[in-house]
Amino acid sequence: MFLYILGGVALLFLVRWFRERKRVPDPSMKYIYITGCDTGFGNLLAKHLDQLGFRVIAGCFTEKGEDELRKATSDRLTTLALDVGNVDSINKVAASIKEKVGEKGLWAVVNNAGISLPSGPCDWLTINDYKPMLEVNLCGVIAVTLSVLPLIKKAKGRVVNVASVFGRISPFGGPYCVSKYGVEAFNDSLRRNMAPFGVKVLCIEPGFFKTSVTDSSMIEQNLHTLWERLPQDVKDDYGSDYMKRVGAMLNTRFLKMLDSDLMKVVSSMEHAVTAVHPRTRYSPGWDAKFFWLPLSYMPTCFADFLLAKDAVKPKDCS
DSSP states (O other): OHHHHHHHHHHHHHHHHHHHTOBOSOGGGOEEEESOOSSHHHHHHHHHHHHTTOEEEEEESSHHHHHHHHHTSOTTOEEEEOOTTOHHHHHHHHHHHHHHHGGGOOOEEEEOOOOOOSOOOGGGOOHHHHHHHIIIIIIHHHHHHHHHHHHHHHHTOEEEEEOOGGGTOOOSOSHHHHHHHHHHHHHHHHHHHHGGGTOEEEEEOOOOBOSGGGOHHHHHHHHHHHHHHSOHHHHHHHOTTHHHHHHHHIIIIIHHHOBOOTHHHHHHHHHHHHBSSOOSEEOOSHHIIIIIHHHHHSOHHHHHHHHHHTSOOOGGGO
């Protein structure tokens, strides 16, 4: 019986592998809009899809990002100045895209742009620390998508939203996880709403990868900035050596967790955009597949125990 089950599972994986190999035709006729292309995943994806022959529209936050990307790609790729935290900027880019794609419509939008700071224990933060990240990571995703959704419906294309494993489980305080939980909810509702129109909505949930978002020196500097503005009673709650212990953790355990192979994420994004039969969700990174996502399905008490076990604790809780 066990061999029959094993054979059945192997057959299912073989069928899925064969089914997922098929790619959409005529890449040179398909426009793909990517946000956050200055660096990291968005930058690599823009270059990769350009090499595959797609017509990439790359949204960049800085002129430097635009210049460097243009120099590294073909004439098919177009760069546009984009601030996903600014509705006027989003609408201006959407108008340019509409003029460019014409009756063909827009094949895909990849909502990649995001920020990760400020981040820290919830009682270190104010509501004003939450607002900018929600504006970029969540409201930006929604606004960009809605601005080009009619064009995507016309092409019966794709919406690809970059969330995170921390849209499934929240191991630390701050607005990042809140924003990514929101992306997951938007993604699920949009997927169901758009299915009757032939539009596919896919979600990328990366684990820990070595990008500017996970730069340990920036994270540590952010925590020091938050620490310095705390009232003394809150500092006393955590202990005078708390920041020292956090710094040691960031420079040891945290760095070991980071995967430097960004193409694992880019390959998932590419498949979501180019496969005839894409997956609903992608979880690039071994930590995502074998730790974070399984942990998110565990009983809450178990997840809380496991996450607390390795967390840097305040002085009175050690």
